[in-house]
Amino acid sequence: MSLKFLTAALGLSVATLVASGAAAQTAQTVKDRGTLRCGVNTGLPGFASQNDQGEWQGLDVDYCRAVATAVLGDPSKVTFSPLSAVQRFPALQNNEIDLLARNTTWTMDRDTALGLDFVGVNYYDGQGFMVKNDLGVSSALELSGATICVQSGTTTELNLADYFKTNNMEYNPVVIESQSDVNSAYDSGRCDVLTTDASGLAASRLEMANPDDHTILPEIISKEPLGPAVRQGDDSWANIVRWTHYALLNAEELGVNQDNVEEMKNSENPDIRRLLGEDANFGEALGLPKDWAAQVITAVGNYGEIFERNIGVNTPLKIQRGQNALWTEGGLQYGMPIR
Amino acid sequence: MIVGLVLFAWWLIDNTARNLAQANIASGFGFLTNRAGFDIGQTPIAYSNASTYGRALLVGLVNTLLVAGAGIVFATIVGFIIGIGRLSQNFLVRLLSTVYVEIFRNIPPLLVILFWYFGVISVLDGPRGVEENPFGFYLTNRGLQTPTLIFGALAWASLAAFAVGIVAAVWLAKRNKAHQSKTGVRKPILWSVLALVLGLPLAVFVLTGLPATVEVPTPSRFNLQGGFQIRPEFVALFLALSLYTAAFIAEIVRAGILSVSRGQTEAASALGLRRGKILRLVVVPQAFRVIIPPLTSQYLNLIKNSSLGLAIGYPELFAIGTTVLNQSGQSIEIIVISMGVYLTISIVVSLFMNWFNTKMALAER
Numbered sequence: 001m002s003l004k005f006l007t008a009a010l011g012l013s014v015a016t017l018v019a020s021g022a023a024a025q026t027a028q029t030v031k032d033r034g035t036l037r038c039g040v041n042t043g044l045p046g047f048a049s050q051n052d053q054g055e056w057q058g059l060d061v062d063y064c065r066a067v068a069t070a071v072l073g074d075p076s077k078v079t080f081s082p083l084s085a086v087q088r089f090p091a092l093q094n095n096e097i098d099l100l101a102r103n104t105t106w107t108m109d110r111d112t113a114l115g116l117d118f119v120g121v122n123y124y125d126g127q128g129f130m131v132k133n134d135l136g137v138s139s140a141l142e143l144s145g146a147t148i149c150v151q152s153g154t155t156t157e158l159n160l161a162d163y164f165k166t167n168n169m170e171y172n173p174v175v176i177e178s179q180s181d182v183n184s185a186y187d188s189g190r191c192d193v194l195t196t197d198a199s200g201l202a203a204s205r206l207e208m209a210n211p212d213d214h215t216i217l218p219e220i221i222s223k224e225p226l227g228p229a230v231r232q233g234d235d236s237w238a239n240i241v242r243w244t245h246y247a248l249l250n251a252e253e254l255g256v257n258q259d260n261v262e263e264m265k266n267s268e269n270p271d272i273r274r275l276l277g278e279d280a281n282f283g284e285a286l287g288l289p290k291d292w293a294a295q296v297i298t299a300v301g302n303y304g305e306i307f308e309r310n311i312g313v314n315t316p317l318k319i320q321r322g323q324n325a326l327w328t329e330g331g332l333q334y335g336m337p338i339r
Numbered sequence: 340m341i342v343g344l345v346l347f348a349w350w351l352i353d354n355t356a357r358n359l360a361q362a363n364i365a366s367g368f369g370f371l372t373n374r375a376g377f378d379i380g381q382t383p384i385a386y387s388n389a390s391t392y393g394r395a396l397l398v399g400l401v402n403t404l405l406v407a408g409a410g411i412v413f414a415t416i417v418g419f420i421i422g423i424g425r426l427s428q429n430f431l432v433r434l435l436s437t438v439y440v441e442i443f444r445n446i447p448p449l450l451v452i453l454f455w456y457f458g459v460i461s462v463l464d465g466p467r468g469v470e471e472n473p474f475g476f477y478l479t480n481r482g483l484q485t486p487t488l489i490f491g492a493l494a495w496a497s498l499a500a501f502a503v504g505i506v507a508a509v510w511l512a513k514r515n516k517a518h519q520s521k522t523g524v525r526k527p528i529l530w531s532v533l534a535l536v537l538g539l540p541l542a543v544f545v546l547t548g549l550p551a552t553v554e555v556p557t558p559s560r561f562n563l564q565g566g567f568q569i570r571p572e573f574v575a576l577f578l579a580l581s582l583y584t585a586a587f588i589a590e591i592v593r594a595g596i597l598s599v600s601r602g603q604t605e606a607a608s609a610l611g612l613r614r615g616k617i618l619r620l621v622v623v624p625q626a627f628r629v630i631i632p633p634l635t636s637q638y639l640n641l642i643k644n645s646s647l648g649l650a651i652g653y654p655e656l657f658a659i660g661t662t663v664l665n666q667s668g669q670s671i672e673i674i675v676i677s678m679g680v681y682l683t684i685s686i687v688v689s690l691f692m693n694w695f696n697t698k699m700a701l702a703e704r
Contacts, residue, residue: 086661135561161378174652189461
């Protein structure tokens with residue numbers, strides 16, 4: 001009985017793996033299917049969440065739409081797969097999705113041993129801590145002995161262990177699988193401290209019964225470069241996602257936005273003309289139309305617009321550009337030249 | 340047939356390995372010796388974030404066995420009480436037992452777990468500003484904390500004395516039984532047994548100079564420090580699993596007792612046996628034959644349901660497995676390990692219960 005059970009289970013996973021072996025041409029598959037399958041967070045305001053009408057919105061969601069526009073010419077041709085932290089890598093490995101845009105940290109292990117290929121960083125993040133005001137804590141270094149809520153299977157969980165070890169402090173971990181359960185455990189008082197990426201903390205704070213009772217501590221204890229990932233071994237698909245990302249960054253740098261993209265096509269600036277496909281045909285090498293970047297910008301705007309619309313200072317999350325400003329503004333976002 | 344199955348299995352494994360290699364995904368069980376890097380809340384065996392993935396999974400296994408073992412014992416006790424209550428002469432007892440069974444039997448176990456965790460334990464007061472009490476028992480939303488004994492170096496002597504006491508008490512009881520069946524005279528041995536089991540280790544404990552200190556939990560900035568702590572995740576999962584399973588066990592017990600025909604009881608009382616003896620010598624042994632086989636499935640259900648602890652962050656095998664899976668990316672290996680372990684636990688429990696069943700089965704003469 002044991003063997004049968006085992007082989008049946010293995011058979012299931014094999015069936016999916018067999019399917020993935022044949023699908024090295026993701027771009028063609030997406031075009032044939034007519035829709036992009038995009039793995040996103042199950043619900044992280046600002047990055048990927050559903051609004052009252054059930055429409056997906058957020059920074060990662062806009063990346064899915066940008067890639068769908070580049071390949072299919074229509075930002076609405078996306079099938080979203082909400083994935084938990086644990087589900088996300090198998091979903092991409094097993095070819096259940098074409099693109100993973102789920103605030104996922106780019107690490108060496110994931111980029112190599114897991115068979116993923118990260119194509120860029122769409123949000124530079126770092127891990128932080130949130131505490132209740134009445135504890136009177138003002139620094140993460142005062143947290144020795146605290147009970148800390150953290151989501152399982154994340155880099156957050158590992159950074160937390162490292163940070164407390166490095167600083168010779170003790171803590172009591174409460175590890176829960178879903179972020180919303182982590183949040184409610186913290187809110188109900190099971191933990192003194194909540195830890196996740198700083199952007200996630202800003203989003204989680206909004207879900208608390210009383211957001212003003214909580215403070216995000218100043219320490220950032222890790223590097224969390226979040227970015228979209230594709231399967232290893234399909235370079236042309238990786239190129240499409242990578243250069244869509246760079247096109248969004250270059251558009252912001254060149255001042256091309258959702259509103260002025262049509263008039264910018266008449267610009268004298270050769271950089272702008274190349275980006276929008278007026279002078280040269282860079283789309284061809286990607287297997288995309290000449291004006292792919294122009295279509296993307298018309299659909300979702302440039303990187304700055306995506307940022308401000310979803311998580312910027314005028315949204316409930318109130319996140320400053322900080323490290324995510326363009327390199328010209330003192331930030332880290334740097335679009336490789338299109339030429 | 341068997342050759343075909345083996346070939347099929349070999350083909351599956353080979354195919355999986357080849358596809359994994361093709362997708363550039365590392366495979367094999369070598370990752371078990373890699374450093375885990377994450378911490379676990381409840382560690383009954385030594386573990387730190389410098390331990391290996393294998394060790395982390397072992398911690399998960401021990402935690403599973405802890406909650407399942409405690410759950411099985413408590414579920415059995417509650418189940419028998421409720422099951423007998425269902426047949427009580429007293430209308431109120433009968434009604435309450437029925438209500439209990441109908442409530443717990445008809446709610447999914449995950450809901451019961453979440454109810455205890457978020458509905459009951461979370462609403463308790465926090466550890467700060469908790470009133471100090473002289474006994475050192477604290478029930479907060481951080482769980483139950485009690486004073487604990489910290490044993491010194493000489494404590495092993497008392498432990499050894501305890502073991503010797505038990506062995507001697509068993510020997511004494513056997514000798515007494517032999518004496519009774521030979522002469523028909525029963526000697527009272529309760530006090531001698533108590534003296535051996537409790538008195539001997541206590542005496543040794545005092546003679547070795549009380550090698551233990553009491554540690555009482557004391558409030559600190561964030562939590563109560565020190566003492567013995569039972570985490571709320573354990574309490575919630577333990578209560579939910581045992582109370583849920585107890586409802587099913589109660590019905591099994593009721594069926595078992597009802598299966599013993601009334602004539603047996605009447606015949607026993609006609610022979611002049613007292614009510615307690617009728618239950619102990621006539622009804623229960625026969626009821627057990629009906630009870631044990633379905634009871635085994637309930638025990639197996641409870642063990643498997645313990646994997647729902649994932650939802651509230653109880654670090655049992657499946658929860659740790661999920662974490663390891665995500666940190667190492669070795670999904671197929673982890674699933675194989677988890678299935679293998681649950682299968683092994685279940686088979687061991689089944690074998691034990693089958694052995695117990697054979698022992699209780701009707702001895703044909």
